Structures are given as structure tokens and as C-alpha cells.
Amino acid sequence: MCSLPTCKRSPQDFVFKQELGRGSYSTVFKAIDRSDAGRVYAIKVCSKQHIIKEGKVKYVTIEKNTLSLLKRARHPGIVKLHSTFHDEKNLYFVLEYAAGGELLSLLHRMGTFSEAWARHFICQLIDAVEFIHSQGVIHRDLKPENLLLSSEGRLMITDFGTATTAGGSECSSFVGTAEYVCPELLLQNRCDFSSDVWALGCMIYQFVQGKPPFRGDNELQTFEKTVALDYPWNHPSTTPKTVNPLIVRLTRRILVVDPASRPSLPEIKLDKWLETVDWDNKELLWRGIWQ
Numbered sequence: 001m002c003s004l005p006t007c008k009r010s011p012q013d014f015v016f017k018q019e020l021g022r023g024s025y026s027t028v029f030k031a032i033d034r035s036d037a038g039r040v041y042a043i044k045v046c047s048k049q050h051i052i053k054e055g056k057v058k059y060v061t062i063e064k065n066t067l068s069l070l071k072r073a074r075h076p077g078i079v080k081l082h083s084t085f086h087d088e089k090n091l092y093f094v095l096e097y098a099a100g101g102e103l104l105s106l107l108h109r110m111g112t113f114s115e116a117w118a119r120h121f122i123c124q125l126i127d128a129v130e131f132i133h134s135q136g137v138i139h140r141d142l143k144p145e146n147l148l149l150s151s152e153g154r155l156m157i158t159d160f161g162t163a164t165t166a167g168g169s170e171c172s173s174f175v176g177t178a179e180y181v182c183p184e185l186l187l188q189n190r191c192d193f194s195s196d197v198w199a200l201g202c203m204i205y206q207f208v209q210g211k212p213p214f215r216g217d218n219e220l221q222t223f224e225k226t227v228a229l230d231y232p233w234n235h236p237s238t239t240p241k242t243v244n245p246l247i248v249r250l251t252r253r254i255l256v257v258d259p260a261s262r263p264s265l266p267e268i269k270l271d272k273w274l275e276t277v278d279w280d281n282k283e284l285l286w287r288g289i290w291q
């Protein structure tokens with residue numbers, strides 16, 4: 001067994017515990033490092049046979065390259081990639097363990113978030129997505145399942161398997177998760193930084209209402225609702241009076257069909273709903289919810 005950071009690790013270096021999550025081509029397990037004072041990690045295991053058979057090699061490569069690039073720049077809102085290794089059967093990603101689990105599970109447990117919690121998570125999300133974009137990366141599949149919580153309740157973005165870099169944003173055959181897919185991808189097969197902003201708008205709505213704004217009985221219906229901007233807050237009669245009008249206003253500003261008319265993240269930071277946020281006070285911004 002080798003514990004030098006430069007040495008390649010192997011599955012035998014870890015005690016694998018319970019499953020934490022499952023993706024289309026991988027399973028994430030909690031794992032304890034035998035050699036590093038029992039440090040806990042989340043290890044994403046990808047079956048080589050499955051990846052090749054399902055044509056997912058590109059996604060795994062993108063995930064590794066993107067996480068390595070983002071790791072070098074360091075940001076508290078991005079799940080850290082500690083190392084990678086492989087054996088004859090699998091590829092392994094040793095990731096930072098997010099003890100608080102998926103934000104979606106917390107939302108399901110609570111039903112909806114209070115305005116204060118919604119705002120807190122949205123601010124952390126804006127800061128983290130702005131960082132990703134500053135590195136030239138578009139996530140393309142932002143949704144509450146891909147947002148994890150640290151042990152203090154800090155938000156961390158994970159799952160960069162569908163990320164792309166700006167400029168190279170050819171989207172053929174790519175569709176993220178139906179409920180968060182932006183109209184320009186559906187209508188023109190185009191996506192850029194503003195596609196992540198669209199997903200952010202969907203999440204503001206979801207945090208406050210408990211479910212995403214565009215949800216049909218099947219994917220096609222969801223897509224039809226998306227391009228028609230058919231969601232409750234877009235009609236005065238179905239906008240609940242109990243929701244702060246500033247939240248509705250910001251969501252309506254973001255959820256527009258034309259990506260060029262969608263506000264950028266710096267513009268969103270200046271929105272009236274977020275007016276009192278001190279964006280430069282990173283310590284306050286990145287405080288966990290249960291600290």
C-alpha cells in the first residue's frame with residue numbers, strides 16, 4: 001500500500017461502505033481511506049464495460065478533465081477531485097465527501113425552502129457557477145440532484161460529466177435533464193453560459209414551490225411547456241400571493257426564451273431580491289445553513 005500523494009491508489013486502499021448515489025453510468029460509494037487516518041471520501045465507480053458499451057467514454061473524460069481543471073483553481077462550491085485510478089474492470093474518481101447529501105433530498109424532506117434558505121442557496125449557487133464560468137466551463141446539467149451539501153450545510157456542485165467549454169459548445173445529441181433544459185437547446189440545438197442561468201431560474205422556482213416550473217407527464221410535454229414558458233408564475237392567476245413578488249420578478253426575468261435577453265450572473269447579482277447580499281464577503285456567503 002502506498003500513501004504518497006503522487007502514487008496511484010487502488011481499490012484495496014479503501015474500505016467501501018454504502019451506496020450514496022447512482023448515475024447513468026456510475027455508482028457513488030462512501031469509502032474510508034485505510035492509510036490516511038480513516039479519511040472519508042465519496043468514490044465514483046464507473047464500469048469500463050458499461051461506459052464503452054453505452055458510448056459514455058466522452059462523458060467520463062470530460063468529467064475528469066473538468067474536475068482537474070477546477071480543482072487547480074479551488075472553490076468551496078465545487079466538489080473536489082482528490083485522485084483517479086483504474087483496475088481491469090472500473091474507473092474510480094475519489095471525490096470530496098459531502099456529508100449533507102443531495103440538496104434535492106433536503107428539499108423533499110422539507111417540502112419547500114423558506115425565502116431565507118432559498119436565497120442563501122441561490123447566492124452560493126450564483127457564486128459557484130460564476131466561478132465555473134470564469135474558468136470557461138458550462139455545466140449544462142445543473143439541478144438539485146447535482147448540488148450536494150457539506151457537513152456544515154454548504155452547497156457544492158458535482159457531476160461534470162456533461163460539462164463543456166465555451167466556444168466548443170456544439171450540442172448535437174446532448175440534452176441534459178428534461179425539466180431544466182433551456183429553450184435554445186430544444187429549438188436551435190444551441191447552448192452557452194446562459195443555459196446554466198436558465199437552470200438557476202428553474203431552481204429559484206423549485207426551492208420556493210417544491211417542484212420544478214416545467215414538468216409534464218412525459219419528456220415531450222415538459223419540452224412543450226418549456227418552449228411555451230408555460231409555468232404557474234407566468235400567469236397572474238396562478239402566481240401565489242404568498243410568494244415575495246421580487247422572487248417572482250427575478251424568475252420571470254431569467255425564464256425567457258431568447259438567451260440574449262436573459263440576465264447574466266453579474267446582472268442577477270444586482271437584482272432587487274439580492275440587493276442586500278454582500279457578494280465580496282465570501283465567509284458570510286459560504287456559511288453553512290446548520291452552522
Ligand code: ADE
Nearest residue numbers: 020021028042096097098
Ligand atoms: N453523492 C454523489 N456524490 C456524492 C459525494 N461526493 N458525497 C456525498 N454523496 C454523494
